[in-house]
Amino acid sequence: xxxxxxxxxxxxxxxxxxxxxxxxxxxxxxxxxxxxxxxxxxxxxxxxxxxxxxxxxxxxxxxxxxxxxxxxxxxxxxxxxxxxxxxxxxxxxxxxxxxxxxxxxxxxxxxxxxxxxxxxxxxxxxxxxxxxxxxxxxxxxxxxxxxxxxxxxxxxxxxxxxxxxxxxxxxxxxxxxxxxxxxxxxxxxxxxxxxxxxxxxxxxxxxxxxxxxxxxxxxxxxxxxxxxxxxxxxxxxxxxxxxxxxxxxxxxxxxxxxxxxxxxxxxxxxxxxxxxxxxxxxxxxxxxxxxxxxxxxxxxxxxxxxxxxxxxxxxxxxxxxxxxxxxxxxxxxx
Amino acid sequence: xxxxxxxxxxxxxxxxxxxxxxxxxxxxxxxxxxxxxxxxxxxxxxxxxxxxxxxxxxxxxxxxxxxxxxxxxxxxxxxxxxxxxxxxxxxxxxxxxxxxxxxxxxxxxxxxxxxxxxxxxxxxxxxxxxxxxxxxxxxxxxxxxxxxxxxxxxxxxxxxxxxxxxxxxxxxxxxxxxxxxxxxxxxxxxxxxxxxxxxxxxxxxxxxxxxxxxxxxxxxxxxxxxxxxxxxxxxxxxxxxxxxxxxxxxxxxxxxxxxxxxxxxxxxxxxxxxxxxxxxxxxxxxxxxxxx
Amino acid sequence: xxxxxxxxxxxxxxxxxxxxxxxxxxxxxxxxxxxxxxxxxxxxxxxxxxxxxxxxxxxxxxxxxxxxxxxxxxxxxxxxxxxxxxxxxxxxxxxxxxxxxxxxxxxxxxxxxxxxxxxxxxxxxxxxxxxxxxxxxxxxxxxxxxxxxxxxxxxxxxxxxxxxxxxxxxxxxxxxxxxxxxxxxxxxxxxxxxxxxxxxxxxxxxxxxxxxxxxxxxxxxxxxxxxxxxxxxxxxxxxxxxxxxxxxxxxxxxxxxxxxxxx
Numbered sequence: 026x027x028x029x030x031x032x033x034x035x036x037x038x039x040x041x042x043x044x045x046x047x048x049x050x051x052x053x054x055x056x057x058x059x060x061x062x063x064x065x066x067x068x069x070x071x072x073x074x075x076x077x078x079x080x081x082x083x084x085x086x087x088x089x090x091x092x093x094x095x096x097x098x099x100x101x102x103x104x105x106x107x108x109x110x111x112x113x114x115x116x117x118x119x120x121x122x123x124x125x126x127x128x129x130x131x132x133x134x135x136x137x138x139x140x141x142x143x144x145x146x147x148x149x150x151x152x153x154x155x156x157x158x159x160x161x162x163x164x165x166x167x168x169x170x171x172x173x174x175x176x177x178x179x180x181x182x183x184x185x186x187x188x189x190x191x192x193x194x195x196x197x198x199x200x201x202x203x204x205x206x207x208x209x210x211x212x213x214x215x216x217x218x219x220x221x222x223x224x225x226x227x228x229x230x231x232x233x234x235x236x237x238x239x240x241x242x243x244x245x246x247x248x249x250x251x252x253x254x255x256x257x258x259x260x261x262x263x264x265x266x267x268x269x270x271x272x273x274x275x276x277x278x279x280x281x282x283x284x285x286x287x288x289x290x291x292x293x294x295x296x297x298x299x300x301x302x303x304x305x306x307x308x309x310x311x312x313x314x315x316x317x318x319x320x321x322x323x324x325x326x327x328x329x330x331x332x333x334x335x336x337x338x339x340x341x342x343x344x345x346x347x348x349x350x351x352x353x354x355x356x357x358x359x
Numbered sequence: 360x361x362x363x364x365x366x367x368x369x370x371x372x373x374x375x376x377x378x379x380x381x382x383x384x385x386x387x388x389x390x391x392x393x394x395x396x397x398x399x400x401x402x403x404x405x406x407x408x409x410x411x412x413x414x415x416x417x418x419x420x421x422x423x424x425x426x427x428x429x430x431x432x433x434x435x436x437x438x439x440x441x442x443x444x445x446x447x448x449x450x451x452x453x454x455x456x457x458x459x460x461x462x463x464x465x466x467x468x469x470x471x472x473x474x475x476x477x478x479x480x481x482x483x484x485x486x487x488x489x490x491x492x493x494x495x496x497x498x499x500x501x502x503x504x505x506x507x508x509x510x511x512x513x514x515x516x517x518x519x520x521x522x523x524x525x526x527x528x529x530x531x532x533x534x535x536x537x538x539x540x541x542x543x544x545x546x547x548x549x550x551x552x553x554x555x556x557x558x559x560x561x562x563x564x565x566x567x568x569x570x571x572x573x574x575x576x577x578x579x580x581x582x583x584x585x586x587x588x589x590x591x592x593x594x595x596x597x598x599x600x601x602x603x604x605x606x607x608x609x610x611x612x613x614x615x616x617x618x619x620x621x622x623x624x625x626x627x628x629x630x631x632x633x634x635x636x637x638x639x640x641x642x643x644x645x646x647x648x649x650x651x
Numbered sequence: 652x653x654x655x656x657x658x659x660x661x662x663x664x665x666x667x668x669x670x671x672x673x674x675x676x677x678x679x680x681x682x683x684x685x686x687x688x689x690x691x692x693x694x695x696x697x698x699x700x701x702x703x704x705x706x707x708x709x710x711x712x713x714x715x716x717x718x719x720x721x722x723x724x725x726x727x728x729x730x731x732x733x734x735x736x737x738x739x740x741x742x743x744x745x746x747x748x749x750x751x752x753x754x755x756x757x758x759x760x761x762x763x764x765x766x767x768x769x770x771x772x773x774x775x776x777x778x779x780x781x782x783x784x785x786x787x788x789x790x791x792x793x794x795x796x797x798x799x800x801x802x803x804x805x806x807x808x809x810x811x812x813x814x815x816x817x818x819x820x821x822x823x824x825x826x827x828x829x830x831x832x833x834x835x836x837x838x839x840x841x842x843x844x845x846x847x848x849x850x851x852x853x854x855x856x857x858x859x860x861x862x863x864x865x866x867x868x869x870x871x872x873x874x875x876x877x878x879x880x881x882x883x884x885x886x887x888x889x890x891x892x893x894x895x896x897x898x899x900x901x902x903x904x905x906x907x908x909x910x911x912x913x914x
Binding site: 122124128130132137315319 | 458464
C-alpha cells in the first residue's frame with residue numbers, strides 16, 4: 026500500500042516539475058506553447074543516450090552515444106541540450122509570431138520532432154525507444170527495490186523543491202517583473218526600455234531546461250521512453266493542471282499538477298465501469314479535463330488558486346496578442 | 360520525368376482532399392478570426408458518420424450525405440455552444456483558440472470511447488489504377504478530384520453571385536463596415552459554420568476513402584496540413600486556400616519520391632513554418648494581412 | 652522658435668518622410684524642440700502628428716530623414732532602444748500592465764540598468780534587494796504626488812480611466828527620461844483631471860525633462876506650452892507661440908472647419 030503512494034508520489038513530483046517548466050513559458054512568459062512535450066521527451070532521450078551503455082552491446086537496438094555515464098551527467102546533460110534546442114527554436118519562433126500563430130508553429134515543430142525521432146531509428150531507436158535505463162545511484166546505495174523506490178521518490182521531491190525555489194526567486198525578481206510586463210503589454214514594455222524578444226526568449230529557454238530535467242527524471246522513473254509515451258495530450262494535460270491551479274505562482278502549478286494529473290486519474294480508476302476498456306481511462310481523463318478547461322475559462326479564468334486578486338493577463342481582451350497591435354498603435358489618425 | 364508526373368498525380372489527389380477542408384477552414388476563419396483547432400474533428404466526425412451510415416445501408420452516396428450532415432451539426436454546435444456564449448462575453452481571441460483545443464480533445468476522445476482506437480476501414484474499393492494521360496489513377500481518385508473541382512467551382516459561384524456569398528466576403532473583409540451596411544453578421548457567421556461543417560465532414564469522408572481507414576486522431580493529424588495550406592494560401596482567403604492546398608498537396612507527394620514517404624507530413628509542416636515565418640499573409644494577398 | 656544659439660535642441664527632426672501604401676503620412680517634416688521646454692504639437696486630424704511621434708519614438712521606421720536626440724542620431728532604431736537612450740513616449744490609450752499592481756507598474760518603468768537578468772536574480776539578491784527598496788521609495792513618492800497611494804497595491808487593470816492616465820505619468824517620471832512625447836494625454840479627460848495632468852506635466856518639465864505634447868485641446872496647449880508646432884498634411888506649417896500662430900494665415904486655414912485656434 027505504501028509503495029503505491031510512493032509510486033504515485035514520484036509521478037506527482039515529476040509532473041509538478043513539468044508543470045513548473047510550462048508555467049515559465051505560459052504563466053510567466055505568456056506564450057501558448059503547445060509543443061512543450063517535445064522538450065520533455067528530448068530530455069528523456071538525451072539522458073537515456075548518456076546513461077545507457079553503447080547500443081552495439083544489444084542486437085537490433087540503435088541509438089546515438091551510449092556513454093554509460095552516471096545519472097548526474099545524464100540529468101544535467103538533458104537540461105543543457107533542451108536548453109540549447111529551446112534557444113534555437115525560440116529565437117526563430119518568438120521573433121515575429123504571437124498568440125495562436127506561435128502556438129501552431131510549436132505544434133508543427135513538435136510533430137516534426139516526433140516524426141523524425143520515430144522514423145530515423147539510428148537516433149533514439151525509433152518506435153521501440155530506449156529502455157533499460159539504470160537506477161540513479163544504485164551502485165552506491167545497494168538498496169532493495171522497495172527502499173530504492175522510496176529513495177527515488179525523495180530524490181525527485183528534493184529536485185522539485187530546488188527547482189521550485191529557483192523559479193520563484195526568478196519570478197519575483199526584477200527579471201521576472203520585466204517578463205511579466207512584456208506578457209501584459211509588450212509595446213508598453215518596449216516603450217519603457219525593455220527588449221520583449223530577449224525577455225520572452227529567456228523565459229522560453231528557462232521552461233525548456235526544466236522540461237529537460239523533468240524528462241530525465243521521467244526516464245529513470247519508468248526506465249524506458251518511446252514515442253508511445255508522447256502524445257499531444259500530454260501537453261494539454263499540463264495546461265489543464267495550470268488552469269486549475271492558477272498560473273500566477275508556483276504553488277498553483279504544483280497543486281494543479283497533483284489534482285489534475287495524479288489525483289483525478291486515480292479517482293477515475295476507482296469507477297468500475299471504466300475498468301474494462303483500456304482506452305477508457307485516459308479518454309475519460311482527457312474529456313474531463315477538456316470540460317474542466319471550458320468550465321474554468323467560463324467562470325474562473327484565473328484558476329482555482331489565484332495569487333493576488335489579479336487575473337492572468339493572457340486570457341483577457343487586451344489586444345497585445347498579435348503584432349498588428351503594433352501597427353494599430355502606429356497608424357494613428359493625427 | 361514519368362515518376363515526377365506520377366508524383367504530381369498523387370499530389371492532385373491529396374490536394375483535392377486538402378482543398379475541400381482548407382477552403383472550409385478559410386471561410387470559417389474569415390468570419391471568426393480564430394483558427395479552429397477542432398476543425399480536424401469536423402472531418403473525423405464526418406468520416407465516422409459515413410462509416411456508420413455505410414454499415415447500415417451499404418450506399419456510398421448516403422454515407423457521403425451522412426458525413427455532410429454530421430459535419431453540419433457539429434459545426435453549428437461548436438458555433439452555438441462554444442463561440443457564441445464566449446463571444447458574447449467578449450473574451451480574448453486566444454481564449455477562443457484554447458476553447459477550440461479543449462473541444463478538439465473532447466470530441467477526439469468521445470470518438471475513441473465510442474468506436475475504439477483501432478483503425479476501421481471504410482468499405483468501398485478504390486478500383487484498379489489506370490492511365491489517364493501521364494497520370495495513374497483509380498476511378499475513386501478521379502471521382503475525388505472531380506468532386507473537389509466541382510466544389511471549388513460551386514464555392515466560387517456562391518461567393519461571387521449569391522447574397523450570402525457577398526455578405527460572407529463583406530463580413531470577412533471588414534466586420535464593422537459590413538454591420539453598418541445592414542448585413543446581419545450573426546446570421547452570416549451561423550451560415551458559414553453550416554457550410555464549413557458540411558465541407559469538412561465531406562472532406563473527412565473523402566480522407567477516409569483515400570487513406571483506407573478511420574481512427575479517432577485522423578482529423579487532428581490532418582489538421583496541421585490543412586493549416587499549412589490555409590496559411591500558405593492566405594488564411595481567410597478561400598481562393599488562396601485552393602492555391603495553398605494545391606501547393607502543399609503536390610509538394611508532399613512529389614517529395615515522397617525523393618525522401619522516405621514517412622516524412623511527407625514533415626514536408627507539409629516545414630511549409631507551414633516557413634509560411635508563418637516568411638509570408639504570414641499567404642500567397643494570395645488579402646487587403647488585410649493574415650495576422651489580423 | 653529656433654533653439655537659442657549655443658543650446659543643443661533636445662530633439663531635432665530633419666526632413667522626415669513616411670508613406671503607408673500610397674499615402675504620404677509625413678512629408679518633409681522638420682522641427683526642433685528646445686530643451687527643458689513644454690512644446691505642443693498640434694494640427695488637424697490626418698496632419699501626421701501621431702505618425703511623427705511613432706517615427707521619433709521608434710515604433711515605426713522612417714522612409715527618409717534624420718532624428719537627433721541631444722545631438723545623437725536615433726532614427727531607424729527600435730522602440731526599446733530609443734527608450735533606453737532617454738526618449739520615452741506614451742500612447743493615446745493608457746497601456747498599463749493590468750495584472751501587475753500599481754506600484755509594480757511604476758517600478759517596472761524605471762530604467763533597467765542591466766539588473767533584470769536571471770543571473771542577478773539568483774546570485775545578486777542582496778544588491779537587488781537594496782535597489783528594490785530604493786525603487787519602492789521613489790515609486791511611493793511619485794504615487795503620493797499623483798494621489799494614487801490608496802490604490803498602490805491594486806492591480807492596475809482595475810483602475811478607472813483617469814487613474815490609469817495618472818499612473819502613466821508616474822511611470823514616465825520613474826523612467827527619468829531626457830525627453831517625453833505625450834500622445835494626446837488629455838483625450839476624453841474631464842476638466843478636473845485635466846488640471847491634475849497639467850500639473851503633472853509642468854512637474855515633469857520642472858524636474859528637467861523636455862516635454863512634447865500632441866494635443867487637440869488648444870486651450871490647454873495655450874496655457875501650458877512654451878512653444879507650439881503646427882503640422883498639416885504631413886509637414887510643419889507653423890511654429891511659435893499661440894499668439895503668433897493665430898496670425899499665421901496658413902495655420903488658420905488648416906484649422907478651418909476644425910475650430911479656429913483660439914477655441
